[in-house]
Amino acid sequence: MDRLSLDQYRDMVDEIIEFKNQNGIMPEYTVVDGCKIEKERYIDMIERVNKFILEMGRNPRSIDIES
Secondary structure, eight states, rough: OOOOEEEHOOOOOOOOHHHHHHHSOOOSSEEOOOOOOEEEHHHHHHHHHHHHHHSSOOOOOOEESSS
């Protein structure tokens, strides 16, 4: 898997937030449709999506897992 759809990305972020709320720390990794995404990589994804939204004024259609 090279990229996530916007729905997959939103589900991933929801799971990360839920984990953080329950445990007080971010998870070391998350799994999306069998694809393991390490913490460093998902943080980079979140930063890129936020930057895209600020610059373009809309959500991306898909999000590359690797920058």
